[in-house]
Amino acid sequence: xxxxxxxxxxxxxxxxxxxxxxxxxxxxxxxxxxxxxxxxxxxxxxxxxxxxxxxxxxxxxxxxxxxxxxxxxxxxxxxxxxxxxxxxxxxxxxxxxxxxxxxxxxxxxxxxxxxxxxxxxxxxxxxxxxxxxxxxxxxxxxxxxxxxxxxxxxxxxxxxxxxxxxxxxxxxxxxxxxxxxxxxxxxxxxxxxxxxxxxxxxxxxxxx
Amino acid sequence: xxxxxxxxxxxxxxxxxxxxxxxxxxxxxxxxxxxxxxxxxxxxxxxxxxxxxxxxxxxxxxxxxxxxxxxxxxxxxxxxxxxxxxxxxxxxxxxxxxxxxxxxxxxxxxxxxxxxxxxxxxxxxxxxxxxxxxxxxxxxxxxxxxxxxxxxxxxxxxxxxxxxxxxxxxxxxxxxxxxxxxxxxxxxxxxxxxxxxxxxxxxxxxxx
DNA sequence: CGGTTCATGTTAGAGGTCTTTACATGGGCT
DNA sequence: AGCCCATGTAAAGACCTCTAACATGAACCG
Numbered sequence: 107x108x109x110x111x112x113x114x115x116x117x118x119x120x121x122x123x124x125x126x127x128x129x130x131x132x133x134x135x136x137x138x139x140x141x142x143x144x145x146x147x148x149x150x151x152x153x154x155x156x157x158x159x160x161x162x163x164x165x166x167x168x169x170x171x172x173x174x175x176x177x178x179x180x181x182x183x184x185x186x187x188x189x190x191x192x193x194x195x196x197x198x199x200x201x202x203x204x205x206x207x208x209x210x211x212x213x214x215x216x217x218x219x220x221x222x223x224x225x226x227x228x229x230x231x232x233x234x235x236x237x238x239x240x241x242x243x244x245x246x247x248x249x250x251x252x253x254x255x256x257x258x259x260x261x262x263x264x265x266x267x268x269x270x271x272x273x274x275x276x277x278x279x280x281x282x283x284x285x286x287x288x289x290x291x292x293x294x295x296x297x298x299x300x301x302x303x304x305x306x307x308x309x310x311x312x313x314x
Numbered sequence: 315x316x317x318x319x320x321x322x323x324x325x326x327x328x329x330x331x332x333x334x335x336x337x338x339x340x341x342x343x344x345x346x347x348x349x350x351x352x353x354x355x356x357x358x359x360x361x362x363x364x365x366x367x368x369x370x371x372x373x374x375x376x377x378x379x380x381x382x383x384x385x386x387x388x389x390x391x392x393x394x395x396x397x398x399x400x401x402x403x404x405x406x407x408x409x410x411x412x413x414x415x416x417x418x419x420x421x422x423x424x425x426x427x428x429x430x431x432x433x434x435x436x437x438x439x440x441x442x443x444x445x446x447x448x449x450x451x452x453x454x455x456x457x458x459x460x461x462x463x464x465x466x467x468x469x470x471x472x473x474x475x476x477x478x479x480x481x482x483x484x485x486x487x488x489x490x491x492x493x494x495x496x497x498x499x500x501x502x503x504x505x506x507x508x509x510x511x512x513x514x515x516x517x518x519x520x521x522x
Numbered sequence: 523c524g525g526t527t528c529a530t531g532t533t534a535g536a537g538g539t540c541t542t543t544a545c546a547t548g549g550g551c552t
Numbered sequence: 553a554g555c556c557c558a559t560g561t562a563a564a565g566a567c568c569t570c571t572a573a574c575a576t577g578a579a580c581c582g
Contacts, residue, residue, distance in 0.1 A: 121560075140434045142350035147540060156561050157540070163559090166541090223489070224432060226348045229498070243499075263515075266502060270491070271512040275479065278486030281431075283478070290437070291451075294474060304479040307471075308512075311519030327576050328531055355568060363531075369570070370530055 125163045127153040132174050136217040141225035146170070171225050172232030178218030179238035185211050186245040197252045198314070204249050205276065205305050209298050212280035223277065246273055253314060261313050268312065275304050333371045335361040340382050341425040349379070349433035379433050380440030386426030387446035393419050394453040405460045406522070412457050413484060413509050420488035421505075427488065454481055461522060469521050476520065483512050 121127060131152035135144035146167040147157040164170040189207030193200030212219045221227065222239075229236040250269040254262050283290065284297040293300065329335060339360035343352035354375040355365040372378040397415030401408030420427045429435065430447075437444040458477040462470050491498065492505040501508065 124559080142434060145540070155559095158542075158562080159560060161541080226350065226432070239499075267508065267511060270487075270501070270508060271483065271515065274486030274490060274508075274512065275483045276486070277490055278482030278484070279478075281489060282482060282485055291447075293478070300475065300478060300482075303475060304482065304516075307479070307519035308516050309519070311515035311517070328529085328578085332530080353568060354570095364533075365568080366533080366570080367531060374569080 121153070121155055121159070124153060124155060124159060127155075128160055128163065128170060129174055129177065132170055132221075133217040136174075136220050136225075141171070141220045168227070168231060171221055172227050172235060174218065174221040175225065175227045176232050176235045176238050178215065178222045179235065179242050181215065181218060182211055182222070183238065183242040183245055186242060190245060190249050197249075197256055198309075201249055201253055201309075202302065202305070204246070205272075205301055206298060208276045209280060209284060209301055212276075212284050213297075216285065219280065223281065243269070243273065253309070257313060263312050271308065272305065275308070276301060279304070329361070329363055329367070332361060332363060332367060335363075336368055336371065336378060337382055337385065340378055340429075344382075344425040344428050344433075349428050354378070376435070376439060379429055380435050380443055382426070382429040383433065383435045384440050384443045384446050386423065386430045387443065387450050389423065389426060390419055390430070391446065391450040391453055394450060398453060398457050405457075405464055406517075409457055409461055409517075410510060410513070412454070413480075413513055414506055416484045417488055417492055417506050417509055420492050421494075424493060431485065431489070451477070451481065461517070465521060471520050479516065480513065483516070484509060487512070 128149050131149045132144075134152060135148055138144075146160055146164075149167075149170065150157045150160050153160075160170065164173065185207050186204060189203045190200050193203030227235070229239060247265060247269040250272065251265040254265045254268065257263075279297050279301050283293050283300065295303075336357050339357045340352070342360060343356060346352075354368055357375075357378065358365045358368050361368075368378070372381065393415050394412060397411045398408050401411030435443070437447060455473060455477040458480065459473040462473045462476065465471075487505050487509050491501050491508065503511075
């Protein structure tokens with residue numbers, strides 16, 4: 107069959123770039139039906155190949171999801187690092203920029219976020235996955251250290267703990283309230299406002 | 315077949331309490347393989363009945379999962395309410411008791427927690443599900459109101475927002491760090507300590 | 523007490539999906 | 553040109569979902 111896939115890219119018997127097409131298909135399907143809402147064969151269909159073709163590139167569905175999660179963490183780390191460095195010279199302003207970038211990622215790249223945190227993918231499922239996740243977390247931690255460094259030496263909270271708190275709150279808000287899950291709890295404010303307010307309260311509690 | 319199920323409870327042709335057995339089977343299976351890791355037929359097998367029997371009690375797998383989530387929220391609400399009322403007369407002490415109960419539930423009843431927050435069950439999937447979830451959240455909110463009421467009238471933050479922040483942090487910590495997911499990020503402290511510290515910082519930020 | 527009823531089981535099977543095995547294709551190298 | 557092998561397909565077998573038709577036995581009723 108020579109007809110092209112749904113993006114009009116396929117050229118002949120061989121797809122040419124099935125690996126990437128499967129990733130895109132997985133992201134599309136996660137967006138439509140959640141991380142558990144599609145099968146390996148569904149991804150093959152969406153990419154325009156037979157249901158056996160994906161096995162040439164991934165051992166099974168979990169391996170595909172693991173690759174998606176890994177790429178998600180890499181993209182996430184980039185976005186967080188960029189938000190931090192573009193957030194201005196003031197650590198606090200940069201910090202808020204980071205928080206917004208976190209939620210923006212959770213919202214705009216909801217499919218990646220889902221694969222990263224809600225698909226039940228083990229950090230050992232894919233080589234490099236844990237490293238990518240660590241890099242994203244390190245970005246948060248560096249930001250926390252930079253804020254902590256502004257405090258007088260006697261009142262510096264542990265930056266690691268601080269970054270864990272912030273990560274937990276950002277993830278909690280993203281996970282509970284920022285998903286478009288049709289039937290989610292309604293909020294009196296946007297998730298971004300909720301997170302910003304939460305971070306401000308938390309930082310004030312630290313004496314910042 | 316007169317042999318009994320894996321818990322030695324079955325008596326004869328009729329199971330006697332298949333509905334409950336299916337719930338237990340679902341919880342067992344979620345604990346072993348995650349909320350997406352088993353089928354309706356698996357649950358039937360685990361309960362010791364034919365694969366058609368569950369249809370007498372649940373329309374499909376989602377209905378079973380919805381019932382599990384509903385019971386989970388009911389149990390969760392009970393535990394939170396009890397922790398609050400047993401936490402002592404001091405609102406702050408009661409508040410910490412509530413936080414510990416939250417994490418204890420996420421840890422000890424990980425299968426319920428998974429069905430409630432990670433299985434993608436819509437709050438409309440089952441009659442009474444949303445009500446049960448609301449009751450659990452209301453428990454958090456009442457606790458927040460009680461703490462807020464201790465503050466001078468001019469400095470009272472909105473209790474709803476406060477309860478959302480606390481829920482988000484508790485859920486974030488439970489979801490990211492408190493699961494025994496074999497390959498989770500290691501922490502320099504227990505999740506309970508992390509949450510307690512986070513709540514203290516947050517409450518200090520509010521002026522409590 | 524005997525018979526009826528009906529909720530709750532069973533088996534059988536249609537229809538579908540997933541996964542694997544054996545075979546087909548053609549791009550790239552010598 | 554011709555070979556190799558990465559990357560596709562087709563088809564078989566296993567399993568799941570769901571329905572239909574039948575079986576069992578506990579509870580109820582005359």
